[in-house]
Amino acid sequence: MKMPAKLSLLLFILLINACGNPGRDKGLQQDSDTSSSKKDVVIDSSDVLENKVLSFEEQQSLTPQRVLDILKEGNEDFINDRLTIRNNSSRVRAASMSQFPKAVILSCLDSRVPVEDVFHRGIGDVFVARVAGNIVNEDILGSIEYGCKVAGAKLILVLGHEHCGAVKSAIDNVKLGNITALLSKIRPAVSSIKEFKGDMNSKNDSYVHAVCEQNVRLTVENIRKNSPILAEMEKNKQLIIIGGVYDMDSGRVTFF
Template sequence: MRDHFPKLLCILLLVAAVACNTATNKQSATKTDTLHTAGDTTIDLDDVLENQVLTWEQQQALTPEQVIDLLKEGNEDFVNDRLTVRNYTKRVRQAANGQYPKAVILSCLDSRVPVEDVFHRGIGDIFVGRVAGNIVNEDMLGSMEFGCKASGAKLILVLGHEHCGAIKSAIDEVKLGNITALLEKIRPAVKTVQFDGERSTKNKDFVHAVCEQNVKLTIDKIRKNSPILADMEKNKEIMIVGAMYDMSSGMVTFLK
């Protein structure tokens, strides 16, 4: 028995080594199937959205109506907390040499309206212009013309939101530095909105009505002051639409 003990010990050590190696391989395989993030959070690679950035051919094949549907679907994902982790590093590399976004979205400056997240979009998907009160000026019009005429976007969306500070300031006739000139561009919405009731910032319904009216007037200004975009819409190359973002639910409602 003693003579066989060294051989038995070698066999046991060999079996232990194989078992250890197998466990290590399994652990490595598990690691390759998992994307580790900060802290203790781990994300399965199966949950990472691997869609590619849009190509020129794919962009050209889209209709404005299809883009609206895609934005509505993305917003539904956002509202229902179905956001997917995107392969950002890969998309950065893919988009480095060109971009073919679906839409131009004019949003308020408000930090509570994360436009890409609201529509479940990623790098290379949409152009986003932001300014307090989602107003339009010469610079914004030029940016929209670049996005649609030069870069092929199919939709212009003016996105207003509830409880807008710029709208409230315009209603209260705030005057402060360059903010004064900005608010003057919103004042027409305050003056022209049809509303029965108290016309002050104390009335949430009035504030909401002015927010919607401001979106509509911004759309009118886009059509009036940009013949390029007006012609594109007339020729059904693009659509120019408005929507409101609900702060409480995250839902976007498209205006008729």
């Protein structure tokens, strides 16, 4: 009886696979075993951060200066690649019913600035507000007031960063949809720099950096100016309002 052509072809393929190069199959098996073994990572329990999220009492015992020191110490850990493995599942459950963060960080939208990691913090440690150009408006001010006056955070950090696209766009006076209104809040930093040695354009990194720093300073001033609540807290030493710039190359935050 003549075998159908399709069935013959299928049997031929199966025969070839069954009689393949044993050495090659062995190599594939070894590669598979090696790949599998590479997935097995053993972590010493001492390397996993098991500490509980901050309690109300612990938050209240912190001074604004101590919170600033914690952020600086955490940034040193980040720079030197000393980030601790955190038991996030445990921390998620521990923080599910309450939160008592140490600080509020107003950062740019930029994905290259992983805010919690930059300061070696985790779930429940800091409030983070993100907006392109780390500008402040009524909604962000309200959020910061909640974080400090209501939830007890002891420090506000306005965090800019080098090579900021929003700052460059403000320098170039870009106009595009709702971006136009956002950039108008960065433009005062551009116009307030009257004297600068070098080209005053977005292609000059030194100039972009100068505008970035000025934008952070003006945002800090706007927080004090437009929020009597936060200004009073700072006056009463319940709060520190400070600025900083993140270095894209080193990961270091320079505070000022």
